[in-house]
Amino acid sequence: MWRALTFAALTLAAASADAQTVVARSGEHAGFSRLVMRLPAGAPWSLRQSGQSAQVVIDTPTVVFDTSRVFDLIPRTRLQSVSQAGPGQPLQLQLGCNCDVSSFVQKDGYLVVDIADGTPGADQPLTAGSPLPLLPGNINSTGYRFNLAARAAADARAALDLAGVTSRSTTGADQVQRLPVAVADTPSAIQLPLDLTRTPRAEVPAAPVEEARVAVETATEPKPVPVQVDTDMLLDLSETERAATVNESEQRLLQQISRATNQGLLELVGVEVHDGTDGHVLDPLSGRDRPLNPLDQIAVTSSVDRESGLIARRSDTSGQPTHCLPSRQLAVHAWGTDEPFADQISPLRADLVREFDDVDPEAVLTLARAYLFFGFGAEAQAILRMMPSGAAEHDDAVALTAMGAVLDGQPMEVNHTFAGQQVCDSEVALWAALADGTIKKNAKTDAIQQAFAKLPPHLRVQVGPRISTLFAKAGDPHLAGAALRSVDRTGVEHVPEINLAEAEIARLEGDVETVAQELTDEVAERTENAPRALIELIDLSFAERSALSPDVPDLAASYEVENRDSPLGADLRRAVVAALALTGEFHDSFSELEALSRRDGPAARTAALEPLLTLLSERADDVTFLQYALVIAANGTTAEVAPVADIVAERLLDLGFAQQAQSILKKLAMEPGNTKRRLILAKAALAMDKPHSALVELMGLSGSAANKLRAEALWRNGEYARAGEYLLEEEEKDAATRGFWHSEDRDTLATMDADDTEQFGGVARVTTQIEETAKEPTGLPPLAHARALVESSEGTRGGIADLLQKVTPQADPSDDGS
Template structure:
């Protein structure tokens, strides 16, 4: 028995302790590099920095740092190397810049180390824990950093200058440089105190009696020591204080901040939690923040990049690129499926979750959802993973999806939120989306990259759209689905319609699953650019519509068919297809489709075809249907002389804001229906050549020839103006300078008036002879007058 016990003891001593592996992960962000590692349970740690090197010590003799994957995600700019000499030894971090290290521990036990870009000529390093503590220049006493009241109560009026007599002159010089000039010769009662505002409480202003009771025994003990022992005790206390301050700084609980008071003045230390800009005591520069403050978002001097919404999903829950490896699909799925059921046919829920994640890694959304259905209801992970599975299969999520409102997050949540929303929001984190796409494995990058590029293109970000496509092209995969649609979207942003058409035709020729969408986009582009369309495309659209009429693209294909028939000039078939679309998709779809049909009918159809459908539409169309095409249809109806139908079209736009063009067309329609007064009302307040001509015509219809002549003359219509003046018998207003025909008419008329006068004071025979000669001359001049006058457009007869 004794031999067995001895053998067991020897084996226990001989077996080495199992190593505790700490995996370090990394991430590159704007302005800082982040290192994250899981700490052993209940392990103490410390982080110190000296220049361009830092040391992380874990109080665990079996700790081994795994840094093999760190530089696969980050460049060697801020962090150059990570080294550990042996098990249990500290981790040496070599920096490549004058960076500042921040660190804290999250709730889940992860240590976060941020290497931030620092500023030049910083007076202190926040992570080193070294403060310029010592005697003030010219001072005669050493005082603990308490308020004057506490100093008086603690009876600490000791002359401890000798305790620091052995300190080097360099320390004193550094202290003199760091402290402001106004405290060179402080009074004994006015010694500055270090203020540690914990959650807004200033210790220098409190009257806590427990503090004095705690300090008094220490002071009495120091009084009983000799000078050497007292100096050693003070040095030990200083070292412990520096160690605790350094540790609090490393954990993100304490910051050292400075601000400039004015040009040429010494820097003043200011607590970031204070609300007043006032000069502080030289050592009153320590701001303390508790872990509760940090979780509540009250960290002082925290950059905007770190202030991510608390509702953002943890990137580890969405890191699909970490859920698989380089092995084949069968090698990864097979073992998980074999271990799916335990003894007594019990389901291993952990393996179910692992298998679902592996399916997601390979892009099999339906299989992943089947696995997720085996998990018990209420599991918070199921909703997110199920949503990812739907997106990987190209499906659509409801508005209240798990990623709603997370496009602004700094992580993978922004990527999946953009895919779920189907469009990029104004506050979308484009960098986070692009970085998540770059981390995806090749097959997922090829699968999702074109869609992300299209989303960037639709949002107007050509740079990020092109970057997404370059990320896909770097995979080396030749056949990439949706690549033509993404390239067409980028070309559309650049205004290169020829390239857009080529990309869409190429996608259509490949007969992929995206061919219907490419066909829809090609027809829409042809309508927008008014380009010719191949005569066989309407039949191709009809065949796709017959095949997938009940899908999401069914209504779009029916609209594309109507547009294609109109573009090819088959208006009879187009209106038949328009009626079928109205019966199947409803009035809203009909109102959308009727605009391109009537637009192309007005622009391209002959007069008979236009009137065949246009007159019926003008009488029966609703306001919603008529508004988009009312202007162009009214113009052509007026040109063809259908004033009443033109006015009917304009009346359907009664609720629309009236512009000058519509008022002019309304006046023209009123003139066409012989309503001059209505035309004058429509023209009130309008100026310009077109308005003056219509106003002159309306006045002519009213018999106001003189006013009409004035408006014609203002628009340099000389013949029409002369005719108006002639009708108004204002022959003096007619000038012969322009040489118009009615100028000659006015001259002949004046001569007729002279010849038509009866001769006076003549014998009867001579009087008769004069009348005969006058009648012959008058008849000849009237004949010449009639031959010189041609009908005018303003003539209403």
């Protein structure tokens, strides 16, 4: 018994190991749905269609189709269900329309099945596989053109069977029926006789394994040897033989066209015929008064496209970007009426569940649309979660879910459903703008306005202020005002967020008083937007350095308690720190800063420090300022001190803390273009008696402030002449004269105007005169020499007296007069 069980287990394991799983993937395109699956190596395949059902057959007894993710990316519209009875059985496709099913094989072994929208009422059987010859779809038509559409292949096969029956029931050359043939790839149709009374031949041998295998009905006769066509030979043949020869050439041409189609190199385009037949055939002129462009039939596909199943198709000529959602999915204005809410919702809720307790997907979508029409986004999202398994990713359901999130103001992901669609010239541009939270530069503002105007009045009231705010932030007051006027025309008195929208427009126009008034009104109304308005009011007060009511910090703290765990909580905590600093409560503000740092982290601390340290440097007394600024100078990180380094360092320098001021600035990377910061560093170096360091900081700088600092550094180095040159350049002539006097530059002093110099100009001149008077006389007799010395002594004494009179004594700053 155990041997039998072991043998059975091994047999089942071997069968499981031999099973070949074919994973079916899907993709949705404009006008068709696509299935892609990799064929087992060397496996023949075929595709058959009958009405609204089709079969994909892979001639391998162990093949198993994995269809678990087929409906993740496509709706259940064209393709309703897929199933397989067991290993090796065909894949059954149940269609939801009179669709055209076509297929081809990529060179890398992928079988592609396209389910395209067909002609209403079309219900034709189809068998596809390797390249198939195509014959006329209407045996009674007066002319024939190559029909390259998928449906026409079935028509051609039916005509072929009919021709075979006719050929068996008739005899003689006189009963041969001939139809003219128009070759589609020539500018004008070439009329050739075509014999349809011959018995159908066997199919062409199979194409290479990597492309496809032939799957057709059993032929009655073997295929004759192909005949090389020659014009002279055709003239010598009889009419019947000439028709057979032309048919051989025709079949070879059609086989090559079908082979290129299976490889994805050709896309067969159907256009209307003009000879009274119905169906889609290829017309060289197609009514456009120009020859058919052969490049229109080419589709280029990359390896990445093949792997993902998104095979290239002809570009859409409508001008609308292909990623834009259609307006029908977003037509919220058409999803409800003026009837009461209960009268519209109740019947829709009753239709949710069908017999056997299964949920109707269409009823779910209809009810979700009704909720969105009334502005209930969360309710619509909850209903959409009832979608049956496999239909949750329905295109309509995804769009409706995103619309619900937008209506309720929920935060959106970066790659949301409407991402990148503000450029669309349709209703989706409005929802994309609301989801993005900004109006982009390439947005279609006209489309946004038109979509907004179509909304029902209650939805315009709901989203109107948000649209107005977005336009105002984008710098367009005209469109912002137009949105608000559209809201005003609804007649609704209490519009949410209206004050915020009007404040944003006033901010754009530079009317600060109106902005403050609108924000104050919003806070006073205590609406759900009051916390956000309070934050903006505090930020405005800091930007304008305006006074703030003493009760604002307490109000902000109360809102912070209510919204502590919400996304608004961090902004409120930052606003509390700024509000306390604006009211002069710096000790409490730093206490709140520590609590914020522990809860929200370093990034939030850095954002809150900027207004706090700015106000501390501008408004705090010296002791309070030094109490916190010295700690920041010693322990502050680069990110914390970067926004306020200059203003804090300047005040530290003014208070005599040059080393601490320098340490703050040294935390930052030296920026050659930051002139202000380099001037502060030069001042700090001079304060620490480091003139050489100051000169290094001033290298390359120009301007009045730099020249004065440079002159001071040179003076401390004893380079009085160079210092005088920089002072003279800045019109500091008296100070420049002093420098030239110290450097004993008499020539420069002689060129300076006496009226332009005050104290040190006169000193320089008296000093020069004393030097000339004090010179010892030479070459005089003794008595005359003695007399000259006496006169020189008197003159020198008088010059010194004049010099002392010109020098004004400076008061000692430390002398208090006692």
